[in-house]
Amino acid sequence: MATFKMHLLVCGGTGCRASESENLFHNLRTGIIQKGLENDVQVLTTGCFGFCEKGPIVKVLPDNTFYTMVKPEDAGEIIEEHIIKGRKVQRLLYVNPLTSEKVEDSKHMGFYRKQLRIALRNCGFIDPENIDEYIARDGYAALGTCLTEMTPEQVIELMKKSGLRGRGGGGFPTGLKWEITRASKADQKYVVCNADEGDPGAFMDRSILEGDPHSVIEAMAICGYCIEATKGLVYIRAEYPLAIERLKIAIKQAREYGLLGKDILGTGFDFDIELRYGAGAFVCGEETALIHSMEGFRGEPTVKPPFPSVSGYNGKPTNVNNVETFANVPVIINRGAEWFASIGTEKSKGTKVFALAGKINNVGLIEVPMGITLREVIYEIGGGIKEGKKFKAVQTGGPSGGCLTEKHLDTPIDYDNLIAAGSMMGSGGMIVMDEDDCMVSIAKFYLDFTVEESCGKCAPCRIGNKRLNEILEKICKGEGSMEDIALLRNLSNVVKDTSLCGLGQTSPNPVLSTLDNFYDEYLAHVNERKCPSGQCKALLQYWIEPENCVGCTACARNCPVNAIAGERKGVHIIDQATCIKCGACMEKCKFNAVFIK
Amino acid sequence: MASINIKLNDQKIAQLQAICKEFNNDKGELINVLHKAQHLFGYLPAEVQEVIAKELNTSVAHVYGVVSFYSFFTMTPKGEYPISICMGTACYVRGAEKVLDEFKRILKVKVGETTGDGKFSLSCLRCVGACGLAPVVMVGEKVYGRVAPDGVKDILDEYLKQ
Ligand SMILES: Cc1cc2nc3c(=O)[nH]c(=O)nc-3n(C[C@H](O)[C@H](O)[C@H](O)COP(=O)(O)O)c2cc1C
Ligand code: SF4
Ligand code: FES
Numbered sequence: 001m002a003t004f005k006m007h008l009l010v011c012g013g014t015g016c017r018a019s020e021s022e023n024l025f026h027n028l029r030t031g032i033i034q035k036g037l038e039n040d041v042q043v044l045t046t047g048c049f050g051f052c053e054k055g056p057i058v059k060v061l062p063d064n065t066f067y068t069m070v071k072p073e074d075a076g077e078i079i080e081e082h083i084i085k086g087r088k089v090q091r092l093l094y095v096n097p098l099t100s101e102k103v104e105d106s107k108h109m110g111f112y113r114k115q116l117r118i119a120l121r122n123c124g125f126i127d128p129e130n131i132d133e134y135i136a137r138d139g140y141a142a143l144g145t146c147l148t149e150m151t152p153e154q155v156i157e158l159m160k161k162s163g164l165r166g167r168g169g170g171g172f173p174t175g176l177k178w179e180i181t182r183a184s185k186a187d188q189k190y191v192v193c194n195a196d197e198g199d200p201g202a203f204m205d206r207s208i209l210e211g212d213p214h215s216v217i218e219a220m221a222i223c224g225y226c227i228e229a230t231k232g233l234v235y236i237r238a239e240y241p242l243a244i245e246r247l248k249i250a251i252k253q254a255r256e257y258g259l260l261g262k263d264i265l266g267t268g269f270d271f272d273i274e275l276r277y278g279a280g281a282f283v284c285g286e287e288t289a290l291i292h293s294m295e296g297f298r299g300e301p302t303v304k305p306p307f308p309s310v311s312g313y314n315g316k317p318t319n320v321n322n323v324e325t326f327a328n329v330p331v332i333i334n335r336g337a338e339w340f341a342s343i344g345t346e347k348s349k350g351t352k353v354f355a356l357a358g359k360i361n362n363v364g365l366i367e368v369p370m371g372i373t374l375r376e377v378i379y380e381i382g383g384g385i386k387e388g389k390k391f392k393a394v395q396t397g398g399p400s401g402g403c404l405t406e407k408h409l410d411t412p413i414d415y416d417n418l419i420a421a422g423s424m425m426g427s428g429g430m431i432v433m434d435e436d437d438c439m440v441s442i443a444k445f446y447l448d449f450t451v452e453e454s455c456g457k458c459a460p461c462r463i464g465n466k467r468l469n470e471i472l473e474k475i476c477k478g479e480g481s482m483e484d485i486a487l488l489r490n491l492s493n494v495v496k497d498t499s500l501c502g503l504g505q506t507s508p509n510p511v512l513s514t515l516d517n518f519y520d521e522y523l524a525h526v527n528e529r530k531c532p533s534g535q536c537k538a539l540l541q542y543w544i545e546p547e548n549c550v551g552c553t554a555c556a557r558n559c560p561v562n563a564i565a566g567e568r569k570g571v572h573i574i575d576q577a578t579c580i581k582c583g584a585c586m587e588k589c590k591f592n593a594v595f596i597k
Numbered sequence: 598m599a600s601i602n603i604k605l606n607d608q609k610i611a612q613l614q615a616i617c618k619e620f621n622n623d624k625g626e627l628i629n630v631l632h633k634a635q636h637l638f639g640y641l642p643a644e645v646q647e648v649i650a651k652e653l654n655t656s657v658a659h660v661y662g663v664v665s666f667y668s669f670f671t672m673t674p675k676g677e678y679p680i681s682i683c684m685g686t687a688c689y690v691r692g693a694e695k696v697l698d699e700f701k702r703i704l705k706v707k708v709g710e711t712t713g714d715g716k717f718s719l720s721c722l723r724c725v726g727a728c729g730l731a732p733v734v735m736v737g738e739k740v741y742g743r744v745a746p747d748g749v750k751d752i753l754d755e756y757l758k759q
Binding site for chain 2: 015561
């Protein structure tokens, strides 16, 4: 970013693109050219800023102005007022929801203050489709250092000292994994990047690949150097077209610059990367399944050992790491193991990226130092619960994880504490739930997912999870008994203990964790045949309170099945036999006349 | 194995063979071949799988095993406007199920089915990565965010007019 006086950064992440950020970019660019400012002001598309809730985002540098919910037609005003006259467009500035003040400098936003961006260091700052911008921010310096100044053993030692652990869920020490793969002797070895990101509601890896693909490529090459592999493979979900596109561009540019291919930087080291596509199977995130899928088979896991580090792709030693794990590597080399190890807790070093979503004000992508508390994440970064409702739980670890509740709010977040609390770090999905969410339904939601995604190879997972799901369904319908609850717990433990792969071994966690933390809700469903949060359709009825009904007809007009009868200005009545319990009437009623019984 | 029978003409067969050849007729590349083939045909009927099996020198059972394993591959054609409802966790807790129910009710189809006139098909997917806009619905490539059940009809009308 050498000669420009100002930069307009437009978010080109999936979320913002869905709200027309491409047109916005186009309008800004043409506007700048029309004004003859193209040599002074740079307009560029970047990766995700993380603040997806209020997208599309435009950031202006150097003054750090942060415009939110910008529409394509706002481009003219931004250029005219801000760029030319130097006056910030007040109506587009981010407003702090707590103080209602406009925030002029993004450094003062609560959302960013507590964050520490290492893996996401370039996301939102550089144009991911331009290798020069990556290089300008120390890109490929780490690869150069490794190839010319360090032996593979030294690099591995440095990685071990940094304390980096795998970000794909398991938390295995990365340096150690590299060392084991290096020690396996073979004529060919492979570096695999796991970009399958199957956890529903998580989009960390995708954002890294969309916003900073070169950091992953650089790290894969470094890994290749350490383990003596010349081939790298990225296994990426076919559902991520934008990430695939950017990765392809990045690989091509890296080849052109001699940073991939034969004789990299004239050191005699060869390394190249190919893409392999997933096809919509969650279990393919598991490393042995992933390898079978890359070989063109059904993605069914196999028993470990042998671990991929010993026998993986095509039977050769294969080092599998997650996208975020890789994204940390170049910085660690550049800034040193001590620096990285100084961040975080005793056994979990560095930062973790989370996809914060659900009933929270600031939905988005965040990166925080390990050891931060849930309270800081939810209330300071996340801006609290939507609509001022009451916090109930946070789900981490996706379908393999569990719920954290009120009592965990002050627990420092790291691998070991989350496991002790009955959940797990997982890949980084963090779904916030409020008083309206029924925890039995949430458990069922995850079990629905598991049942669909179980590969079917082993009986405990294939049959056990199906049974668990049936029992939960029964309970949600108000047909459950106390025996069912006991059976749920029992069967969960059997499935955990006897399944072949990580999917089955963790799939009952959502059940166990909700049983532990929200036993009362299970009891209410079973004993009183009631759903305390009013979510389980079979257990609720919508009624109109005659006292409150003013006869505005809003409910009757919005009922999709015409189940509501009543004259204008007269009391309305819901026909229970016709009602499909969609809740539209309750949402539309301005007089709080509709209630759930 | 499939209810729909199409007869592949020679030109299509040649295109398929070219795809296989692009991947050196290597059966390790089966999934890449299937991706391209589905892109070409829109779905993967039995006949297509037979040609691929022959070209890659593997059994039809292997090809079918792979096609049926991965949810991305389909053996039935999609509607002219394929509708996908995100059922990722973020969308689920923000009411995606109610949105899905409304689509089912209006279109009178179940998930995985196509309307009688071939216009719309309905499917679910897991997280499009736009969780900030939850609940999210995709029609073809277009993403609709913050969809409420009463907005469903408007979305459909947009396509019915065309
Ligand atoms: C059911 C299941 C799903 C998984 N999904 C993913 C995934 O989506 N992404 C990922 O990186 N790792 C996933 N993993 C973990 C991988 O098996 C593997 O441990 C990881 O990619 C290793 O990389 P890391 O050490 O850098 O974390 C999954 C594991 C299981 C059991
Ligand atoms: S635990 Fe489930 S997903 Fe894993 S091998 Fe067994 S059936 Fe397949
Ligand atoms: S869960 Fe629907 S977009 Fe992420």
